Amino acid sequence: MNLFFLFSFINGVIAIIFGLFVYFKNRKDLTNIFFFLMNLGIAIWSFSYCQWLLMEVEGNALFWSRMLNFGATLIPILYLHWVFCLLNLVKKKKGIIITGYLITFVFLLFSFTPYYIKSVEPVLSFNYWPQAGLLYIFFLFLGYLGLVGYTLYQLFKTRKITFGEKKTQIDYIILASIIGFGGGATNFPLMFGVTLFPPFGQPLIAVYVVILTLAITRYHLFGIRFILTEILIGTIGLTLAIQTLTAPSFGLKIFGFALLTAFAFMAYLLIKYTYLEIRRRQEIEKIDRAKSEFISIASHQLRTPLTAIKGYISMILEGVYGKLSGKQTKPLENVYYSNERLIKLVNDLLNLSRLDAGKIEFSPEPTSLEEMVSGIVEELRINAEKKGLYMKMIKPSESLPKIMADQDKIRQVVLNIVDNAIKYTKEGGITIKLEKINDEERIRISDTGEGMTKHEIDSLFQMFSRATAGTQLHAEGAGLGLYVAKRFIEMHGGKIWVESPGKGKGSTFIIGLPIHLDPKLLKAKTKTITKQPDNFF
């Protein structure tokens, strides 16, 4: 017995067990049926491989080598059919499937003739390695490369328009396919007398089956790690057991047994702790996911009625439903601005939940702060003027260079601060100044409003914090905006702070952004939320 025998045997057993496991999960599901059939092909290949390795007579070895190739020939078309079931492509790609079966049928018809496998020859450590006949070359190109390649192409294509869990599932299938069929392909060169490397097909196909099973039974990534740990431990254990049993002397047998016992004990501990760790992490992830999903769905659901209120009120104010009397305008405007506050709160909560979950995207691009700030000033000027406030922008004498910044986030921060400045200033106005200081571009937003004490300044950027002005009746907001702003600026490696000479003397918010973004910040780009609605595939 050698390792190839061992791997083939394990491979066949794994293929049968996992195939049956998936099949019995839902016997009516075509995807499960074809997964089982594909695994049956793998099992025929693997068990015939075991038989073939045991053969000592050339004729018998030839028969079993043809038998194993019979199994191998079945795999690509059953793989294609299974993947097409999974991707709902069966109806659309009926022609391809039928053609695939016809080609496979022709190969199977010839699989026990010299046209397919012409002979067996000694290759590397194998006494009887099968040698490819003429038709086998066609199988390699049409069956193996053609069918498998086309299936992979469809997987990649579907992946592009797929989201969330289904996308992860496709990723696993692609990974497994590359490992499995890549490994399987290492058997072929030897069939043409090319002996550059040994055949890795058997162990890698076992990995292929395990990953695919996990992918379609929707196990979590940690589940895969757990199974892979078990496979690794099992393989080492079996190797040690074989070495112990076949050891040439009694002393070595005793040594091997002691080693095996120690290994078994450590393996038990490793599996136990891996399992506990996985469970713990799964629990944490479950809570995290539930939280993110709740916020994401809740904010979407909240936004729908807010959109309707905003839309209809704005249309009433525009006079779409007739001219308003002076008395009607003010209350409607109040409803409109109250609704805007709610919209802002929902946005802040959504941002906050994403920031806390580390799932907010950072997409820096060349940005002209000058252009961005001018746009914001123009946008908010009307609000300032309505309150009788001035709005002034002081540009630098020399144009500032573009910097790498996430435009949406910086815009949101500046908009938020200028908007607050308008809200908290009763008379005077707001001055926005752009300047370059050393390696930094700064935006200074000064107002002639309430001003702040030192204590207020210290706690301003904390969550749910508002300065005294913000606790008065006319002030708005939950105190989340500045906290989110700080986090956004820090994402850029920049800083945000506030200066105020004291109560009644106004305040100045300063945003400093580095001209050259630290490349580490780009590498540390956080994940995006992948949660998608259920109908996304």
Place this chain on the structure above:
Amino acid sequence: MAKKILLIEDEKVLAEMYQEKLTEAGFEVIWTMEAKDGLELARKEKPDLVLLDILLPRENGVFFLNQLRKDPQTSSIPVVVFSNYDDPETKKKSARLGAEEYLIKTDYTPQEIVEKIKGYLK
């Protein structure tokens, strides 16, 4: 002749509101709640622009965009996505599938959306 807008929106209240505003702004509006019906209407009616929501019953807005781009009859129709589903990955996919813009509905009044549409139809 009035420009034709295909509105794909499953929230009845919002659909009525946008339909009203767009009609008032001089557009001809065709409305559907589902992506598949939308594809059929796009082929049949050849709209000048599609205003597309993302979260729809059964097939979603990304599916619609993907199918629309595949069909040579409809592949060049401009699409403006508008949704309250604020997801970076969905935004990227929409951009990759040629959506002109991905608007968050709560950030825009119907009038502002009309202005955006006018800009794209110039």
